[in-house]
Amino acid sequence: MSSHSKSLGEFDLIERFFKTGANSLRTTADSAIALGIGDDCALIRPPADEEIAITSDMLVEGRHFFAGADPELLGRKALAVNLSDLAAMGAKPLGFTLAIALPMVDKIWLEAFSKGLFAASYDYSCPLIGGDTTAGPLTISITAFGSSPTGKAIRRSGAKAGDDIWVSGTVGDARLALAALRHELNLPNADLQNIAHRMHQPTPRIELGIQLRGIASAALDVSDGLLGDLRHILKQSQVDAEIQLNQLPKSITLQKQGIGIQNQFAASGGDDYELCFTAPSTQREKIHTISKILNLPLTLIGKILPKKDVEVRIHLLDASGIELSNSEAAPFLNSFDHFAS
Ligand SMILES: [Mg+2]
Structure with a gap:
């Protein structure tokens, strides 16, 4: 995950935190991920004759979920709603990026959130391949990548x-x-x-x-x-x-x-x-x-x-x-x- 100059020392901790979860995922989907977290960009190698499907979804506290919502459920749902968009097009998940703004570094919250997030990540063979963290009002933005045979995506x-x-x-x-x-x-x-x-x-x-x-x-x-x-x-x-x-x-x-x-x-x-x-x-x-x-x-x-x-x-x-x-x-x-x- 990249870190901006505004990023605090504590936020580097979060990055390491997510990196551990991301790297522990070894699934068949990994074959499409030529390079995961750790460089300036991730590299996706789509299967031959397939098109990449891309979808983004932003969840804002107070608008898309209750303030104080269970972080584990939230982590799971944040990824699930993006995978639902891939499903709608007939795309198979390849990987996702996570951009998250947090009002403060709360390790218990982060642990529960990432537990839910990585549970969905495993269930649907969709590894975390990059992202960003910053201080700000709680906002979770995920971009998911999938693929389907050329011309076969359902529009x-x-x-x-x-x-x-x-x-x-x-x-x-x-x-x-x-x-x-x-x-x-x-x-x-x-x-x-x-x-x-x-x-x-x-x-x-x-x-x-x-x-x-x-x-x-x-x-x-x-x-x-x-x-x-x-x-x-x-x-x-x-x-x-x-x-x-x-x-x-x-x-x-x-x-x-x-x-x-x-x-x-x-x-x-x-x-x-x-x-x-x-x-x-x-x-x-x-x-x-x-x-x-x-x-x-x-x-x-x-x-x-x-x-x-x-x-x-x-x-x-x-x-x-x-x-x-x-x-x-x-x-x-x-x-x-x-x-x-
Ligand atoms: Mg949709």
Whole structure:
């Protein structure tokens, strides 16, 4: 990790700290890392005929996570959300860099943070290959690098009228956990236990993204809310969509809530990190097979339609197939605003 002139002696300690964790990772992904931490730059040697996928994500205390959040969970999540972006493109992780600003050097905090960070690093064979540390308000910025065969990355722009719309896993649980922690609603402790990991420890769907190469026409990961994020695919692909509200996959825990909360959290709650993707209906059988192989539910939730107006549009259908009015649909279409208030 490089150190700027403003860097304090203590910050050199941190650098050594992360270096130890980075160097202790020896995985198959290492073969793509020609040079890791210790020089001015890391060197990545992508596999032959592959393209590099790059994504950055910044987490700011008070906006993206609570002040005083558990540092181990935070370390894990900081890397997981970046890997989720790689998953959305069908990219396999190669390595990541970490830039971190810390208000002070707290060794206990750092130890826990790096424990979580390196746990995710091991789980997804994605080593730390460089970065920077400085004093400042707690901010964690990670850039992750992955690769996929040339031309096979799944973009947002490929959805076509007639394609099916799918989502992995279940949606809305992270929002339900947040609602409970914010005391917006009362959730029995056992229920909170069941879903808290969905908020704190999102699972990047790396394997799913890789399996969907050549099958999905478009994809993204759900970070700000399913329908708000789906709109990004619609805009990039210049298409409309029809969504069956009652088809959104919900956990047993979320299903205990009133139907209004269920649908709102599933449709617009943030932080799910599931993949939403489109595919021609001829791919249904293959998608069901992928679901079985990965032991991960993949649910058909709607259909891509030709674009009718200047703006792209999501038509929301109720259980009887009747379209919701604009005002009825509005609460489901707004993206979750993270911690903005
Ligand atoms: Mg994303």
